[in-house]
Amino acid sequence: MWRTTWRNLLAHKVRLALSGLAIVLGVAFVVGTLIFTDTLSKTFNDLFRSTAADVNVTRAAAFDQGLEGTGTGGTATYVPAELVDEIAEVDGVAAVEGNVQAEGVYILDADGEVLDTGGAPGIGISWDTEESLSPTTLVDGRAAAGPGEVMIDTNSAEETGFRVGDTITLLTPGPRVEAELVGTFRFGDSGGLAGASLTAFDTATAQELLSEPGQFTGIGVGAEDGVDPDVLADRVAAVVGSDYDVKTASEQAESLSADFSEALQFINIFLLVFAGIALFVGTFIILNTFSMLVAQRTRELALLRALGASRGQVTRSVLGEALVVGVVGATVGLAAGYGIAAGLRALFGSFGLTLDGTLVLATDTVLWGYAVGVLVTLVSAYVPARRAARMPPVAAMRDDVVHVQRGLRRRTALGVVLSLAGLAALVGGTLSDDGGTGASLVGLGALALILGVTALSPVLAQPFLRSVGAVLPRIWGTTGRLAQENAVRNPRRTAATASALMIGLALVSAFSVIGASTNASIDSLIAGSVRAEYIVSSAVGQPFSPDVAEEVGDVDGVAAVMPLRWGQAQLDGQTSLLTGVDPDALPRTVELSWVDGSAEGLGGDGVLVDQPTAEGRGWAVGDTVEVLTLDNRQEQLTVSGIFETNQVLGSTVVSIDTLAGAGGVEQDRFLFVDLADGTSPADVRPQLDEVLDAYPIVNLKDQTEFQDEQKGQVDQLLLLINAMLVLSVLIAALGIVNTLAMSVIERTREIGLLRAVGLGQAQLRRMVRLEAVIISVYGAVLGLVLGTLFGVALSRSLADQGITELAVPYPRMAVFLLVAALIGVLAAVFPARRAAKLQVLDAIARA
Structure with missing residues (x-):
């Protein structure tokens, strides 16, 4: 029988090759996705390991805000400088140094354009004087030593063409800065930053520009020879207390990697969904192919049955053909998947996300590629194989044999049931008050309806x-x-x-x-x-300096500028995204439909919420809301207004001062610019454009x-x-x-x-x-x-x-x-x- 199987494969190789292409494409997409995400994960894991000292101290967050860093969650936490001296006295500490790190520092090239990071952040740091704690290595020049001096990473220097001694311009979370480039440095062993740019200042300048005077974003600690980092971490934790997180290098890298992997799941799932769709579609082709092959070989299969082949042998023969198609298709799909991963890396590289090193082809990826390819092929071919096994031997004796297909009654009944269930789920999804539940019902309904219509087709x-x-x-x-x-x-x-x-x-x-x-x-x-005539938004997807709002507000004809910022806090025990606005400029720039209350109390301890949030949390105007900030401070806000859903403002609105008190980063996401009555927008725009020319990371739009x-x-x-x-x-x-x-x-x-x-x-x-x-x-x-x-x-x-x-x-x-x-x-x-x-x-x- 196996010889017969092989002969049939050679006889129908072109037809089976067309079916195999469906497997090749589906497996290639699965494998390419896994290789790309594994490579992406390795790049960032190596990056995380490069940044960690033996022991690292940061402010303990009162709640999880996602990936650590001031840019991601919209909130910042600091460590006081006095803590460095306390840690230095701990037994087993060889070196200790505070460090500053923040996003929002962008290098302007010789033409005054922002160095393109492709969406990766522009990061500013303080230069570590303790070499044993620093992930950076000086390549050229010297360390920055004052407010007029700066250093940049070698990748950024190469892209911009800047050399030591040049004067360069930087956009920071605060003011626009011009400084002398006094040194270039390499990050880690390879210099890979996944597309980000890195700018270093002396510690005092970094604190002034990126955090606060006397405050660090973290402290790095080096262990003496022979001292176990875990032991040293326990000693440091006993000194600094529970207000701070103390982690070893491996613990910090694992924590950051875990957060990153969770964020990476979206990309993984997004790409794998399409691979699954491709494989699902491919099953129809394979099923059709083997059904037709079986129908064409009616007399041949019946003759085999007449010569003594059992049903099981005939079934295994057809499945054997499918197995070969699946294995060959999966093998070719693996090679194609590697090519897809290379293409994805090149695509992301063109956007600025550079993935260092070779592509990661893990054993799990190979196993998944073969498992998916072979399993889909065998499942698709099983029904035709069973049909072949039921071929009566007498059919071999007849020249006019016709393969009689079963009626469509059962299939029709199943299709009707699935279609009705799918329609019911679609209707339920549209009527659901919960968007997440409604979308889930629609997804289930869509799947049921596709299966139902396929059965009824x-x-x-x-x-x-x-x-x-x-x-x-x-x-x-x-x-x-x-x-x-x-x-x-x-x-x-x-x-x-x-x-x-x-x-x-x-x-x-x-x-x-x-x-x-x-x-x-x-x-x-x-x-x-x-209501605003103009909107200023980021051109790089990152927040920008509040200096922009100040300069725009000074333009003749501008009546009000409302900055919009984002941050996080826990309200009555539930983590919420807060939108910070200027209470005075809000009425002139954004139209709100009020359900109850008003924006009058926003300037003090007020909070505005949209109607779905108020109903879901049981809040009414005048209610007191308990607030927990990221640095574990507790405050109270009063609901002063409830408005209809407004996607511009989000669900929860506070004043900029309130947001800053909750640890919000003092950087703007949008500016809404309202002009004075009777002012022509066309007359004001040239002046606004002139102001914003100094800030190429933002765009002005009507x-x-x-x-x-x-x-x-x-x-x-x-x-x-x-x-x-x-x-x-x-x-x-x-x-x-x-x-x-x-x-x-x-x-x-x-x-x-x-x-x-x-x-x-x-x-x-x-x-x-x-x-x-x-x-x-x-x-x-x-x-x-x-x-x-x-x-x-x-x-x-x-x-x-x-x-x-x-x-x-x-x-x-x-x-x-x-x-x-x-x-x-x-x-x-x-x-x-x-x-x-x-x-x-x-x-x-x-x-």
């Missing part, structure tokens, strides 16, 4: 193909009628082929609806919520430009998602090629007869193309209908998250339908040419 195919396909005979006559009948004659095969395309287009169209609805919501939000910027971010994300989903559409196109190619072989005698009675080669090619087009259109129509349902339901379920408007991009849907028809035409090129090349007499004579 053969039943739906016949009326669709007969009604829509009726156009073909009217335009192309006999050729069109033959194409229509070919598509209708085997609804199971047509449905399986169309289902692959249906899934891809359902997801593409769903995200198109969500994207269009989000963009419509942005237009509505900004038009209805923003409301329309700001809308376009926000919608551009949505469109970029949508483009990325659709680019990922193209993989599933590509696999679906391969499925159409595969089905048509095998259908041509299956109908060899029929094609020969058609040629014998006068059907020309051009007509034959047209017949195959029209059959491909109608199958593609059928799959596209199902996909567009389902995708529109999914997109509408998900948009409605996320109404509380800011998607307040519903928009269906009908022109784009029409384009998708035309693209599907084009896919059918292209997919039919090879099968049509193959059919046209068949010799008439050979085709008629072939059994």
Whole structure:
């Protein structure tokens, strides 16, 4: 039997290769994702290990704010300088030094443009004088020794072309600084910073610019020879008390790595979801391929049964073919996955995120690649294998054997149940008050509905193909009628082929609806919520100096400037994102619809919350809210106003002073600029542009430009998602090629007869193309209908998250339908040419 299996593999290698491509693409995406994320993780783990001294002391956070660092959570905590002297007295300490580190320090190149970090932070540090504690190594020049001197990392020096002795300009969280470049340094052993830029000052200057005088962001401690870091950490912890976290180098690296891995999960899941979609679509192709192979080999399999082969042997023979396809596909997929990971690294490198070293190909990745490829192939081939095993031996004796398929009653019943359950879940998701729960219900409903429609697809195919396909005979006559009948004659095969395309287009169209609805919501939000004529936002995705707001406010014609900042605190025991604003400028720049109260109390100890938050937390105007800051201080705020949902401000609003008291970083995320009554925006803009020329990390936009910027971010994300989903559409196109190619072989005698009675080669090619087009259109129509349902339901379920408007991009849907028809035409090129090349007499004579 194994010899027979091998012979069949060689006999059908081209057809199986087309099926194997689905496995190759799916496995390649899985493997590429795992290799890329493993490499990304290793890069940052090495980075974390390079930054840690033997023992590290930081302020203990009262609650978890995510990745440690002043930029990520929007809050900063400090360690007093006096603690350095106390730690120095601890037995076993060889060296101790306070350090300062903060984000928001950007280097301007010779043209006055910000050194591009591709979204990675610009980091400022204090230069460590204790070499044993420093992760940096001086390469050229000397250490900075005063407020007019600065050092930069070697990567930044190379990109900007600056040399020791040059005067360079820096944008800091505080003022704009010009200083002499007195030295360059390498970070760690390799100098890798994952795209970030690093700027070093002397300690006093770093404290003035990046923290506060007399305050450090952390303290590094070196152990004497022979002293175990764990023992030293315990001794230091006993001295500094419970207000501080004391960690060894390995503990700090593990803690940062764990936080980073948790954040990395999003990228991992995001990419693996698309790989799963590709594999799911691929199962239809493999199932279709093996079903057709089994149908074509009816007499051969029956003869094997007649010669004594058991059902189990026949099943194992077919699964053996699938196993070989899965192993070969997974092997090629591993190599392709390595290429995808290399491409992802190059792509992220162009954005500024440099991944150092070679790509990480872990054993787990290889095992997962083979497990996924082989398992998907075997599962997909199991049903055809079982069908082959049930082939009656008597079929070998008959020349006119016809493979009788079971009725569609059970399949129809299952499809109806799943479809109804899916529709119910979609409706439940749209009616849910909780956005997270609603989105989950929509996701489950979408999955159930896809499975249900897939089961119903053969039943739906016949009326669709007969009604829509009726156009073909009217335009192309006999050729069109033959194409229509070919598509209708085997609804199971047509449905399986169309289902692959249906899934891809359902997801593409769903995200198109969500994207269009989000963009419509942005237009509505900004038009209805923003009163300010101009908005200043970051060009690098990072907060910027409050000096910008001061200089903008001094421009003639500007009536009010409202900075907007973010921070974190616990309110009544629940971690909340706080938005800090200027209470005086708020009414002039942002439109609020009040449910109760007002913004009058915001300037003191007031807090404003949106209606969903107030209802969820049980707060009313006048209620007292217990506040816990990150550095473990307790305060109280009073609810002074409740407003309708406003995505510009978020859910919880405090004054800038209140946010600073809670440890908020004194850097702005946005500025809303309102002009004096009667002032022409066109007259003021040149002056604003002139002021902001000194700060190239920010952009000035009017409301329309700001809308376009926000919608551009949505469109970029949508483009990325659709680019990922193209993989599933590509696999679906391969499925159409595969089905048509095998259908041509299956109908060899029929094609020969058609040629014998006068059907020309051009007509034959047209017949195959029209059959491909109608199958593609059928799959596209199902996909567009389902995708529109999914997109509408998900948009409605996320109404509380800011998607307040519903928009269906009908022109784009029409384009998708035309693209599907084009896919059918292209997919039919090879099968049509193959059919046209068949010799008439050979085709008629072939059994």
